[in-house]
Amino acid sequence: MTEKIEELVRPVTGRHNTFIVEIEIKTVQGKRSIDIFIDNDDGVTTELCSEISREVSRVFDGVDLFQKGYILVVSSPGIDRPLKYFRQYKKNIGRKMSIGIKTNGGTEVLKCVLLSTGDDEITVRPESGAERKILFTAILKAHVEAVW
Numbered sequence: 001m002t003e004k005i006e007e008l009v010r011p012v013t014g015r016h017n018t019f020i021v022e023i024e025i026k027t028v029q030g031k032r033s034i035d036i037f038i039d040n041d042d043g044v045t046t047e048l049c050s051e052i053s054r055e056v057s058r059v060f061d062g063v064d065l066f067q068k069g070y071i072l073v074v075s076s077p078g079i080d081r082p083l084k085y086f087r088q089y090k091k092n093i094g095r096k097m098s099i100g101i102k103t104n105g106g107t108e109v110l111k112c113v114l115l116s117t118g119d120d121e122i123t124v125r126p127e128s129g130a131e132r133k134i135l136f137t138a139i140l141k142a143h144v145e146a147v148w
Contacts, residue, residue: 001025002023002025004065005023005025005034005036005065006020006023008056008059008060008063008065009023009036009056009059012052012055012056012059013038013052015055016040016048016051016052017040017041018038018039018040018044018048018052019038019039019040019085019087020036020037020038021037021038021039021077021081021084021085021088022035022036022037022077022081022084023035023036023037024037028071030068031066031068031069031070031071032066032068032069032070032071033070033071033072033073034070034071034072034073035073035075036052036056036072036073036074036075037075037076037077037081038052038074038075038076039076039077039085039088041087041090041091042091043076043091044075044076049074049075049076050074052074053072053073053074056072056074057072060072079143079144079145079146080143081143082141082142082143083142083143083144086117086120086136089114089117089122089142090117092114092144093114093115093116093117094113094114094115095113095114095144095145096111096112096113096144096145097110097111097112097113097114097124097142097143097144097145098110098111098112098142098143098145099112099124099134099139099141099142100139100140100141100142101134101138101139101140102138102140103138107140110124110126110132111126111127111145112124112125112126112127112132113125115131118133120135120136120137121133121134121135121136122134122136122139
């Protein structure tokens, strides 16, 4: 079902220069609840989410995908969701992050500030230590921290 929803939503998000980060489907009060998390390189506004939501609703209604109705929520991922795509890092430069990485000896979690992004790596300053470059392929999970 997620793949079908993504197939239907992708043209709408593309027209608005956004991309799908994640789609969650759950049941709420007997109806399907579809949460679509979108992002772009400049930041997602509530107006943009509303516009995309209206367009996606028209698409869903046109294909009659949900027999008992549905609840649609379109929003930005917010800081509680992990960064999924490399392009999401650039707009978070200067922010505090928690990053889980693969190391030679296993895994490590860094509390750090994101300093910059390159072609396939990021540069961070851990809360205790010198600047480090981390390949994107070594990142297991990363998210912006509200506070340390």
